[in-house]
Amino acid sequence: MYRDPALTKLLTYAGALPFWALGLAHVLGYQPALAAQAFIAYGTGIACFMAGTLWSQAQIRAQDSRLMLIVSNITALAAIGGLLAYSYLPALTMALHVAVFLVLLAADLGIHRKGDQPAWYLALRRNVTLLVIAAYAVVMILT
DSSP states (O other), rough: OOOOHHHHHHHHHHHHHHHHHHHHHHHSSSSSSHHHHHHEEEEEEHHHHHHHHHHHHHHOOSOOOOOHHHHHHHHHHHHHHHHHHHOOHHHHHHHHHHHHHHHHHHHHHHHHHOOOHHHHHHHHHHHHHHHHHHHHHHHHHHH
């Protein structure tokens, strides 16, 4: 399942770049409303993508995977809910997205503990989650 670690790492780290580019554009005042909307929309898309990876993990596991399916759906719906609430409650949306990314990381940690992921993948997920959460923190603190 984890056949190309180099490409996976490259694409995963590259996926964190838009968080920083959009977050800095917002903080620095370059089209701040558009940058903020794009930041939240991108975060929603990535959160849903990561929730989908849980869904696929649940489909290939031999053990009972109901909890993983439920977490997958709840995190995707929470991210979308945050997107919809952003114009009314931006701080809540940002905090909700951070929580979603932490829950998704915790789910990957659970998968790893059962021996279904290599150590390099969990380290990658941890590092990129920290990069993404840091971008959210910068935006929340500086705006």
